[in-house]
Amino acid sequence: MTLCNKVMVVDDSRVNLKIIDLILRRAGYETVLVADSGSVLKAVRDSDPCLILLDIDMPGLSGLEICRQLKESDDCSHIPVIFVTGNTDDATIKKAFALGGRDYVRKPVNEVELLARMLAVSVQLELTERLKYEEKMSGILELAGTICHEFNQPLQVILGSAELLLQKLPVGATGRTLAETIVNQTCKLGEINRKLMNITTYEHKLYIGNSRIVDLEKASTR
Amino acid sequence: MKKRVLIVDDEKEIRDLFRRVLESAGYEVETAASGEEALEIIEKKKFPLLLFDLNMPGMDGIELCKRVRTLLPISIIFAITGYASLFHLHDCRQAGFDDYFIKPVSIKTLLDEVEIASKKIDRWLDRTN
Incomplete structure (x- = not known):
C-alpha cells in the first residue's frame, strides 16, 4: 500500500x-509549511501535497474558509484535510466536517494522536484510490468483453467465408493470395480479441505524445 | 452415411455460414435461431451432432444443452461462443457439452472435429445395435 508522504x-x-x-x-513525512492563510491555495497547487493539516483560527482567511475553497476547486478538492484546532466546540466541529474535513486534532497537538489520525486518513485515501482502480478495471473488462463478443460474430463470418472461397479457388487462381490474406488477418484479429478477453490487470503504455493505451501483452494473461 | 446436424445461433450470418460449410461436406443441416426453436425441432427429429451458440437471447446455450442432453443422450454437442469469459470450459462440461470452440473458429478445425464426432457416434451406435 503506497501511503501519503508529502503533508x-x-x-x-x-x-x-x-x-x-x-x-x-521524525515520522518520515516530507513537509510543506505555510503560515500565511492567504497563500494556501497557491501553495497547494505549487507543491501538490497528499494531505493538509489546517489550523482553523487564523487572521485573514479562516481554516474553514480555506477548506471550503479547496473543496470547491477542481484541482485541489481530492486532497484530504485534517483540522488542527484549539476551537473544538460542537458548532465548529460540525461545520469542519460539513465543509469536507476528514478529521480534526485538538491543540495542543499530541504526537501519537496526530500521527494515528493522519495514518487513518491516509489508509482511507488509499482504499478510495484502490476502489477507483477496481471500478476502472471493471469498466475495462466489461468494455473488452463487449468488444470481443460483438467483433467475434462478424470475424467468424469473414473467416469462414474466406476459407470457403479458398476451397473453391484452385492453386494459382487469381484472388487466392487475397483470400489467404483475409484468412490470416482475420486469425490475427481473433488472437487480439482473445487477448482482450483475458485482460486481468490495468497495464498501460505510452502511445502518441502523452496519451496512453492499454498494454495488451502485459494486461492479458494469455 | 453423413449425419444430421442442428446449428443453433441467433446470428443469421453464422447459421448460414455453418450450414454452407457442413452441407458442402455432405451433412444434412437444420438451423434454429433460439434455444426454444431448437427444442421444438428436436421434439420432432433426432440429431446425433449439434452446435450451440452460448450467448443467445432467451434460453442460453448452457440451459439448452442441459435439456437436450437428457433428450438425446447418444449425441455430441459442441459449444461455439464469441465470449469465452462469460462461460468457461467448466460450465460447458458441466452442462453436457462435448467440446468448446471460441469464435472465430477455422472451418477446417470445425469440420475435422465434426468428422471425428461423426465417427465416434458410429462406434457408439455399432455397440448398441
Missing part, C-alpha cells in the same frame, strides 16, 4: 508550525 501544514503560529514539522519529519 502541508498551515498555521499562523510559527511555533505550532515548527512543532508539527518536527513531529512529521
Whole structure:
C-alpha cells in the first residue's frame, strides 16, 4: 500500500508550525509549511501535497474558509484535510466536517494522536484510490468483453467465408493470395480479441505524445 | 452415411455460414435461431451432432444443452461462443457439452472435429445395435 508522504501544514503560529514539522519529519513525512492563510491555495497547487493539516483560527482567511475553497476547486478538492484546532466546540466541529474535513486534532497537538489520525486518513485515501482502480478495471473488462463478443460474430463470418472461397479457388487462381490474406488477418484479429478477453490487470503504455493505451501483452494473461 | 446436424445461433450470418460449410461436406443441416426453436425441432427429429451458440437471447446455450442432453443422450454437442469469459470450459462440461470452440473458429478445425464426432457416434451406435 503506497501511503501519503508529502503533508502541508498551515498555521499562523510559527511555533505550532515548527512543532508539527518536527513531529512529521521524525515520522518520515516530507513537509510543506505555510503560515500565511492567504497563500494556501497557491501553495497547494505549487507543491501538490497528499494531505493538509489546517489550523482553523487564523487572521485573514479562516481554516474553514480555506477548506471550503479547496473543496470547491477542481484541482485541489481530492486532497484530504485534517483540522488542527484549539476551537473544538460542537458548532465548529460540525461545520469542519460539513465543509469536507476528514478529521480534526485538538491543540495542543499530541504526537501519537496526530500521527494515528493522519495514518487513518491516509489508509482511507488509499482504499478510495484502490476502489477507483477496481471500478476502472471493471469498466475495462466489461468494455473488452463487449468488444470481443460483438467483433467475434462478424470475424467468424469473414473467416469462414474466406476459407470457403479458398476451397473453391484452385492453386494459382487469381484472388487466392487475397483470400489467404483475409484468412490470416482475420486469425490475427481473433488472437487480439482473445487477448482482450483475458485482460486481468490495468497495464498501460505510452502511445502518441502523452496519451496512453492499454498494454495488451502485459494486461492479458494469455 | 453423413449425419444430421442442428446449428443453433441467433446470428443469421453464422447459421448460414455453418450450414454452407457442413452441407458442402455432405451433412444434412437444420438451423434454429433460439434455444426454444431448437427444442421444438428436436421434439420432432433426432440429431446425433449439434452446435450451440452460448450467448443467445432467451434460453442460453448452457440451459439448452442441459435439456437436450437428457433428450438425446447418444449425441455430441459442441459449444461455439464469441465470449469465452462469460462461460468457461467448466460450465460447458458441466452442462453436457462435448467440446468448446471460441469464435472465430477455422472451418477446417470445425469440420475435422465434426468428422471425428461423426465417427465416434458410429462406434457408439455399432455397440448398441
